Amino acid sequence: MRLLKVATCNLNQWAMDFDCNMKNIKESIARAKEAGAVIRLGPELEITGYSCEDHFLELDTITHAWDCLKDLLLGDWTDGILCSFGMPVIKGSERYNCQVLCLNRKIIMIRPKLWLANDGNYRELRWFTAWKQKDQLEDFLLPHEISEALCQKSVPFGYGFIQFLDTAVAVEVCEELFTPIPPHADLALNGVEVFMNASGSHHQLRKLDYRIRAFISATHSRGGVYMYSNQQGCDGGRLYFDGCSCVVVNGDMIAQGSQFSLRDVEVVVAQVDLDAVAGFRGSISSFQEQASCKTKISSVAVQYSLCQPFNLKMSLSGPLKITYHSPEEEIAFGPGCWLWDYLRRSGASGFLLPLSGGADSSSVAAIVGCMCQLVVKEIANGNEQVKADAIRIGRYANGEFPTESREFAKRIFYTVFMGSENSSQETRMRAKKLADEIGSWHLDVSIDTVVSAFLSLFQTLTGKRPRYKVDGGSNVENLGLQNIQARIRMVLAFMLASLLPWVHNKQGFYLVLGSSNVDEGLRGYLTKYDCSSADINPIGSISKQDLRTFLRWAATHLGYSSLAEIEAAPPTAELEPIRSNYSQLDEVDMGMTYEELSVYGRLRKIFHCGPVSMFKNLCYRWGARLTPSEVAEKVKHFFKYYSINRHKMTVLTPSYHAESYSPEDNRFDLRQFLYNARWPYQFRKIDELVKELDGEKVPFSESSDHEKMGTTSDGGGGMGVIAAGSGNPKAGH
Incomplete structure (x- = not known):
């Protein structure tokens, strides 16, 4: 038996905080050594932190x-112990994202990344070059100061593997695993038994299931030990890196770390028998046949043994059941851990949340x-680090520290119900009850006098006083009155x-928390610069449907029973007067349901559908209950308001990223914000398709003859090309 003990880790790194990162790296190595591991794998770009972004363009970052x-x-x-460290490296005129493999105070090999992540939230091609010389290892001259200190002049650089006396080890960096032809396929045929990702x-x-299935697939038909290490935590941006470092052998998970944790360092150790890998491969005839005619990959020979001899006192790590969190748990723990990192690293003393008693703000309160x-x-x-941070943020003295969550919440969390004459007693009481359950310092504030002061000033300036639609006012007046309330709440x-x-x-x-969900952002169902404008938003990329299931789960599992009542209440902005024959409802105002919004969002972003292809797709999806004309009207209605309100995404509060159809303009959804919201060409194509499908003449519509029309102002200082529609309270500019 060739026994090998390996260690991989989750590290909570912080972009550009080299002291923090080095502390975590050293602690992970110490723990790996203490456990007897001879291989230690760290996450990608662990020395600098992953999210340095344009700091990677600074020579200082490379030097540090x-x-x-x-x-x-x-x-x-x-x-x-063989250690793999992630850092940027400049070779010649190119900058590479590298894993530097070190053993016994020497650099053995530098492995640049072959395929860079460059979609969604990732822009690696902005900072790095992909390594393209895959047929050989080149000689890399180390920087002068490094060379002198290590008494080592050069090191092999490029794509290859390390051949030890008793096994072969190779690196595969993040995105490479998910490419159509991943490196581990050829590496396995070249005899590599241990893969470090x-x-x-x-x-x-x-x-997570998608990621773990890739690890299992990598070794299920080829055999091998697959080690995976990941960042864990918020290292400076919108993303939460969710850890789950693990070890897979021959298609079986044998060790798994946490997906959500407040720990800065977590080390996952496994002991494997490499003879099991050799035996597995030897039993597959096709593997041997393909290995006999493989493409040869360069290697670095190291005269060193990693394995230990057979020892009855050492037990092997066996297959285990993979741990997955439910989506409701992911919403609780992911944004919850992200908020903690943001709070402890920002220098803030706590959070403040405008708590309306509705589903969205209540979800944020529950996450806090x-x-x-x-x-x-x-x-x-x-956990001494969490304890020290909590004592500092909560301002505990005389050896005290948090022992009860409600008491801690009282110190670091303000909730404020900002009611008006349009607020119901029910939402007021729901907000108060939830605040009591969580333990926040709760305030109940009336904004009517401030609203009245603005209206009086407007009347003095213009001689007119706007009225709500239910009181005989116009759509413009109705929208303006609602937006005044929303913006006052932000201030x-x-x-x-x-x-x-x-x-x-x-x-x-205190940091102000936003509570606009991903569907409202997609539809633009929010007032620009209202209380959706905040410092950070933990639910800005979570759908309304997922939030509602989260509220039901949290009512039981977090102990906030009032959330069940909040979830059952119909969503409403409460910006218009309540009458016996009228009550404002979100889905009525939007002209579409939250469920439909999720469908539109996924088709637009994930499946890259324009109006016409979205119409075709939905004709199949909804054809059993809607005619093509009805589908066409829904698609046009969505794209009209998406276009009008796209400019709001340019100021959308930085949001925790959790959903792949987020419309956030700043990093994730790179589309223009000035549209011709009539979509004359696309909507005409839809009309033609409807005519073909219905077999009858399509009536002339406003959307069919505007090719020559120029764009106009939305009348509210925004960038939409036509005015916001009537009866659309949260769509104000």
């Missing part, structure tokens, strides 16, 4: 990374409550966040 690597190699960190993979709802529960639980488990939220700590003799400031 080499200095940190020198520190690791001059100490005893790599003695007796250093990754920077973000959390997205329901994504979950965060408080996770902090208390982690402290009870002996009040930021004022309270900055001054309430001073009132309560606390230092620092």
Whole structure:
């Protein structure tokens, strides 16, 4: 038997904080050594942090990374253990995303990334070059200071593997695993038995299964030991890296780390028998046949043995059941951990949330409550870093620290119900009850006097006083009156966040939390610069449907029973007066359901559908209950309001990324924000298709004859090309 003990890890790195990152790297190596591991794998770009973005273009970043690597190699960190470190490297005129493999205070090989992640949230081609010389290893001259310190002039650089005396080891970096022809296929045929995948993979709802199936597939038909390491936490941006480092052998998961955790360092150790890999491969005739005519890959020979001899005292790691979280748990733990990293690293003293008693703001409140529960639980488990951060943020003294989540929430969480004459008593009481369950410091504020002051000022300036539609006013008046309330709430939220700590003799400031969901962002069903404008938004990329199931789950599993009542209530903005024959409802205002919005969003972003292809797709999907004309009207209605309100995405609060159809303009959804919202060419094509499908003449519509019309202002200072439609309260500009 060739026994090999390996260690992989989740690390909570922070972009550009080299001290933090080095501390975590060294702790992970120490733990790996203590467990007896002879291979230690860290996540992608672990020395700098993954999310440095344009900082990768600065020479300082590269220099600092080499200095940190020198520190690791001059100490005893790599003695007796093969370590793979992720960092950027400049070779000639090119900058590469690399894994640097080190052993016994020497660099054995530098492996640049072959295929770069360059879609969705990723822009690696902006900062790095992909390594294209796959047929050989080149000689790389180390930077002068590194060369002198290590007494090592050069190192093999490129695509290849390391041939030890008793096994072969190779690197596969993140995106490479998911390419049509992944490197591990040829590497396995060349005799590589241990694969190390250093990754920077973000959390997205329901994504983990896709990732784990790739690890299993990599070794199910080829055999081998597949090690996976990932970042874990918020390292400076919208993404939460969700860990789940693991080890897979011959298609079986034998070790798995946590997906969501407040720990900065988590090391996953497994002991494997490499003879099991050799035996597995030897039993597959097709593997041997293909190996006999393989494409030869370059290697670096190292006169060193990694394996230990047969020892009855050493037990092997066996197959285990893979742990998955439900989507409801992912919504609780992912944004909850992200919020904790953001809070402890931002210098803020807490959060402030405008809590309306509706589903969205209540979801955010529940996530903050979950965060408080996770902090208390982690402290009870002996996490000294979380304890120190909680003592600092909560301003505990005399040896005290959080032991109960509601008490901790009272110190770091303000909730504010900003009611008006249009607010119902039911939502007011739901907000108060939820705040009591979570433990937040709750305020009930009336904004009527402020609204009245604005209207009086307007009347003084113009001689007119706007009225709601239910009181005989026009659509323009109705929309303007609703937007005044929404924007007042934003101003009040930021004022309270900055001054309430001073009132309560606390230092620092509070971060304002937003609560607009992904579907509202897609539809533009929010007022620009209203209380959706915040510092950060933990649910901005989560659908309304997922939030509703989360509320039902959280009512039981987080202990906030009032969430069940909140989930059951119909969504409403409560910006118009309530009458016996009229009650404002979100889905009526939008002209579409939240379920339909999710469908539109996925077709638009994930399947890259324009109006015409979306119409065709939905004719098949909805054809059993809707005519082509009805489908056409729905598609046109969506694209009209998507276009009118696209400009709002340019100021959308930075949101936790959890859904792949997020419309956020800043990083994820790179489309223009000035559209011809009539879509004259596309909508005419849809009309022609409807005519063909219905077999009858399509009546002339406004959307059919506007090729020569120029764009116009939306009348509200926004960038849509026609005015926001009537009866659309949250679509104001």
